[in-house]
Amino acid sequence: MVMLILRGHSVWLGGAAAVGRGGVAVDGGRILGVGEYSDLLGEFSGAAVVDLPDCVLLPGLVNGHTHLELSDLGGRVPFEGDFTEWVGRIVELRTELGDDIAGTIGAACEASLAGGVTTVGDISHENRARAELAKSGIRKVAFAELIGLREDVVGPLDYLAQCVWERSDDGLMRVGVSPHAPYSTNRKLYEAAAECDVLLTTHLAETVAEADFLRDGSGIWPAYLKRIGRWDGSFEPVGVSPIRYFLGMELSGRDFLLAHVNYADDEDLALLAGRGHSVAYCPRSADFFGHRNHRFREMLAMGINVCLGTDSLASNDSLSILDEMRFLRRRYPQLEAETILAMGTINGARALGWADEIGSLAVGKAADIVAVAVSDRGIGAEDVPADILDGDGQVKLTMVGGTVVYRGDG
Ligand SMILES: [Zn+2]
Incomplete structure (x- = not known):
């Protein structure tokens, strides 16, 4: 790999730090230097230069929660107020459309890279996406989904053993396990997942229906679970909120x-704050389903690590975390640009257990870098964080581990 310097209009390193006339020197897949371009050129003479004079360089964006295998369902199933109806339609459509998993995952990875996403936390049913994800130059945690509420859930346990046994961590891929959610996955599966030495994720407190079901068995879930044969009555309502139930499981x-x-009361938040769990907030997907007033700002203030996710294209317009951050900026104009940018970068890196390698531009870290066009070359470095979010500049280049994996026009 040839040593090179990306030369931008500016560099946003993470936090409050931005450098005008900046650049990033890269070699062997890692960041060798970050700072003013003229200094880098002096220090690393002989490096090839990639000129991006109208772009700010920033750490690669992290999509903490997505289901890339649903990417061909974009815009096909509107939400009409009943989540089980919607899930049922998605499952039906999945069957109707047949299965081109290779094409779907390949296209979804390309779309992610074009949106400046360098790392995805992807959840796949029966782990079908993993082999296809491995072929992409994107960095990824491939989470295998575990699901089952019946007492006789032996199948998922066999499958879990296989997922972990077949683990194939390499430079760009780590494996994980995702017990789906407390309303679909029993404690036995959560405990088995927690025994595995892999990354862990789960859906939690997503809907009011989930809270109803866990509290006293009411709401729309039992009928749906019966209809699809996932209900044998062995799961007893737990009488508490999804968050208190989840935290009460301990899980090693x-x-x-x-x-x-999406739904957390004050006590839930206080309990979460004392633990090491991260939250993947999916702003546009939450909006699609009508979940309002997410408490992510309070979570951040309490020290809870909150990152961003797109969820799947079945409930979103794009797989771009840049779009997600801009949506959040419009929705919460008082929120500091640096806070939103942190959610899309370093917080995602922490959430996926990868903050030692990615999430900020620092010497020695992996060279996961995105170049986004600025709205006006005349702006100063201090205005760059706001400009990334308030402007409509597109992604011009995406680099993962020192390799250019996407080039935009111009
Ligand atoms: Zn999800």
């Missing part, structure tokens, strides 16, 4: 990445 003290957490 393992940290999970909790997807959504």
Whole structure:
């Protein structure tokens, strides 16, 4: 690999740090230097230069929660107020459409890279996506989904053993396990997952229906679970909120990445704050389903690590975390740009257990870098974080581990 310097209009390193006329020197897949371009050129003379004079360079964006295998369902199933109806339609459509998993995952990875996403936390039913994900230049945690509420859930346990046994961590891929959610997956499966030495994620406190079901067995879930044969009555309502139920399982003290957490009361938040779990907030997907007033700002203030996810294209318009951050900026104009950018970068890296390698531009870290066009070359470095979110500049280049994996026009 040839040593090179990406030369941008500016560099946003993470936090409050931005450098005008900046660049990033890269060699062997790692960041050799970050700072003013003229200094880098002096230090690394002979490096090839990639000129991006109208772009800010920033750490690769992290999509903490997605289901890439549903990417061909984009816009096909509108939400009409009943989550079980919607899930049922998605499952039906999945069957009707047949299965081109290779084409779907390949296209979804390309779309992610074009949106500046360098790392995905992807959940796949029966782990079908993993082999296809491995072929892409994107960095990924491939989570195998575990699901089963019946007492006789032996199948998923065999499958779990196989998932972990077949683990194939390499430079760009790590494996994980995802017990689906407390309303679909029993404690036995959660405990088995927590015993595995892999990354862990689960859906939690996503809907009001989930809370109803766990509290007293009411709401729309039991009928749906019966209809699809996943209900044998062995699961007893637990009488508490999804978050209190989840935290009460203990699960060997393992940290999970909790997807959504759309519904949390004060006690839930206080309990979460004392633990090491992260939250993947999916702003546009939450909006699609009508979940309002996510408490991510309070979570951040309490020290809970909150990252961003797109969820799947079945409930979102794109797989771009840049789009997700811009949506959040419009929805919460008072929120500091740096906070939103952190959610899309370093917080995602932490949530996926990868913060030592990615999430900020620092010497020695992996060279996962995105170049986004600035709205005006005349702006100063201090205005760059806001410009990334308030402007509509597109991604011009995406680099993962020192390899250019996407080039935009111009
Ligand atoms: Zn999900």
